[in-house]
Structure formats: structure tokens, C-alpha cells
Amino acid sequence: MSELVFFSGTMDCGKSTLALQIEHNRSARGLQGVIFTRDDRAGEGKLSSRLGLVTDAVEAGESFDVYAHLVDRLSQGGRCDYVIADEAQFFAPEQIDQLARVVDDLGLDVFAFGITTDFRSKLFPGSQRLVELADRIEVLQVEALCWCGARATHNARTVGGMMVVEGAQVVIGDVDAIDEVGYEVLCRRHHRRRMTAASARAAALSPDVLPVDAPAPVAAASGAVRSVAATSGGPVGSVSRPTVRS
Missing domain, CATH: 3.30.60 (Wheat Germ Agglutinin (Isolectin 2); domain 1)
Structure with a gap:
């Protein structure tokens, strides 16, 4: 049964690398997929990994209809066995709905990859919609x-x-x-x-240090000991013992 799977994690945890690995594994078995992306660091229409791997992709701009694109491809005799959507946090919520429709109406597996929250710890609209619609959410283990x-x-x-x-x-x-x-x-x-x-x-x-109380001067401490000795009437260090009568 086809699924919409959301692979999530922070930046630098290997999401795009996993997307490329899934593409490699499936294409090696003779399957053909369509890769969508948006605002990749490598430029328009690219899926790239920080390991240096890059492949071509379809840029899903603001008004791009993912479902209509795939229906048009299939209607013209094209083939599509699965879908990969990278940088899915940048997709509009409507485009995430279209990905869900691809799963339900076209029977294709959709693998979406993206970070969940932005730099303010707020959910991206695309990621929020994926959390709401995905059949499975996989947090990357790297x-x-x-x-x-x-x-x-x-x-x-x-x-x-x-x-x-x-x-x-x-x-x-x-x-x-x-x-x-x-x-x-x-x-x-x-x-x-x-x-x-x-x-x-x-x-x-920074040269700043936490304030620390200075230890008491040695001379002052010695004077205090002498004062105690003078009061007790004996030398410093002497211990008075009670007189025992037989």
C-alpha cells in the first residue's frame, strides 16, 4: 500500500543524502521516480547533499501544482513509480495536500524530506501540514x-x-x-x-571573571590564635586538662 512518509530532522542530519540514497536504490532496480524540490542551496531544479552529491529535480515554485504535473506526465505515456520531495518545509500547505492526493489517487509512494521548525522554533507551514497528513513520520537517526x-x-x-x-x-x-x-x-x-x-x-x-571572596590574611588569622591563647592563659596549641583528685 502506498504511503506518504515524512523524514524529518534538524539541518545537517543527512536528509538530502537519504533522499539521494532512496533515489539510487530504487533506480538501480529499474524503477523511475520524480524528484521535486524547492529553494535548494545548489540552485533551482537541483537536489544536493552537503556530501557533494547533486542531481536534477523539478522546482516546485509557489504556484506549481505537483498533482497536475504528475497526471500530465502519466497521461502522455510517462512513467512514475515513486515521488521524492526534498526541502518539503518550503512547500506550500496546498502542495502538501497535492502530495497526499498523489498517494491516495495515483497509488504512488511519496517520500518527503524536511526540517520541522525554523530559526525561531516555529513550525514551517509545509512541515506542519506534513505532520497532519503523513502516514508515517520518521525522525532521522543521524x-x-x-x-x-x-x-x-x-x-x-x-x-x-x-x-x-x-x-x-x-x-x-x-x-x-x-x-x-x-x-x-x-x-x-x-x-x-x-x-x-x-x-x-x-x-x-573574555577577561571578565566571576567575583570570588579573597581568603583571610595569614597575619590576621595568627593574631586571632594568639588572642585566644592569651585568654586561656596558656601557650598556643596547649590543651588544658581537668585536675583529678585521688
């Missing part, structure tokens, strides 16, 4: 890591390495960008604190 070593769960937008929380929801960038708009995956703690790898390094180099 864990991206925060700079602190913890599991990364949030996507942060950076400018010059510093995290920002204002701006348009969709701005194309990459995790390797440093001096321009880029993205970084963080654990929830450091996303809440807006602490990226760059800001953490800056904090480590």
Missing part, C-alpha cells in the same frame, strides 16, 4: 551535534556567527557560512541562550 557536544534539536540563523531571531522565515544559507547569513544547529539550552559556537568562543576569551 544526530547532528551542538557545539557543546549535546544532541542538536534546534536550527539557528546566524549573521557573522551571532544568532538572530528576527527576519523572514525563509532565507537561503548554509551551515558553513561565517561572515554572512548562515545557519547552525544547537541544543535547546544554547538556542534559548542564543549561544552559537562563535559567541561561545568569544565568551571564553
Whole structure:
């Protein structure tokens, strides 16, 4: 039975790599698929992985009708055994509805790949609709890591390495960008604190230190001991013993 499967995860966890692997495995068995994408970092009409793999795809722009495109292809004698939709978070909710219709009416498996939330931890409209409609949701097991070593769960937008929380929801960038708009995956703690790898390094180099109470001077401590000794009438370190009468 055909399914709509949503593969989700943070940036840099291998979603596009898995999409390319599924395409390779199925095409190696003689199956033919159609790949849709939108706003890929490699440019229009491309599905790319950070490992350097790239393949051609159909760009699903704002007004693009996924279902109509496939019906037209099949009506003209074309073949389609499965569908891959990468960068699905950028798809309009109506396009996600069209993907669900492809499964139900055309009997094709649809594999959608995308991140769930944006740099403000808000759901992308396309991802929200996928969560609502998908037959299965698969969280990728390849864990991206925060700079602190913890599991990364949030996507942060950076400018010059510093995290920002204002701006348009969709701005194309990459995790390797440093001096321009880029993205970084963080654990929830450091996303809440807006602490990226760059800001953490800056904090480590800061001359500011936490205030610490200075220990009491040795001379003052010795004077206190002498005072106690004088009061007791004996030398420092002596211990008075009670007199025992026989």
C-alpha cells in the first residue's frame, strides 16, 4: 500500500543524502521516480547533499501544482513509480495536500524530506501540514551535534556567527557560512541562550571573571590564635586538662 512518509530532522542530519540514497536504490532496480524540490542551496531544479552529491529535480515554485504535473506526465505515456520531495518545509500547505492526493489517487509512494521548525522554533507551514497528513513520520537517526557536544534539536540563523531571531522565515544559507547569513544547529539550552559556537568562543576569551571572596590574611588569622591563647592563659596549641583528685 502506498504511503506518504515524512523524514524529518534538524539541518545537517543527512536528509538530502537519504533522499539521494532512496533515489539510487530504487533506480538501480529499474524503477523511475520524480524528484521535486524547492529553494535548494545548489540552485533551482537541483537536489544536493552537503556530501557533494547533486542531481536534477523539478522546482516546485509557489504556484506549481505537483498533482497536475504528475497526471500530465502519466497521461502522455510517462512513467512514475515513486515521488521524492526534498526541502518539503518550503512547500506550500496546498502542495502538501497535492502530495497526499498523489498517494491516495495515483497509488504512488511519496517520500518527503524536511526540517520541522525554523530559526525561531516555529513550525514551517509545509512541515506542519506534513505532520497532519503523513502516514508515517520518521525522525532521522543521524544526530547532528551542538557545539557543546549535546544532541542538536534546534536550527539557528546566524549573521557573522551571532544568532538572530528576527527576519523572514525563509532565507537561503548554509551551515558553513561565517561572515554572512548562515545557519547552525544547537541544543535547546544554547538556542534559548542564543549561544552559537562563535559567541561561545568569544565568551571564553573574555577577561571578565566571576567575583570570588579573597581568603583571610595569614597575619590576621595568627593574631586571632594568639588572642585566644592569651585568654586561656596558656601557650598556643596547649590543651588544658581537668585536675583529678585521688
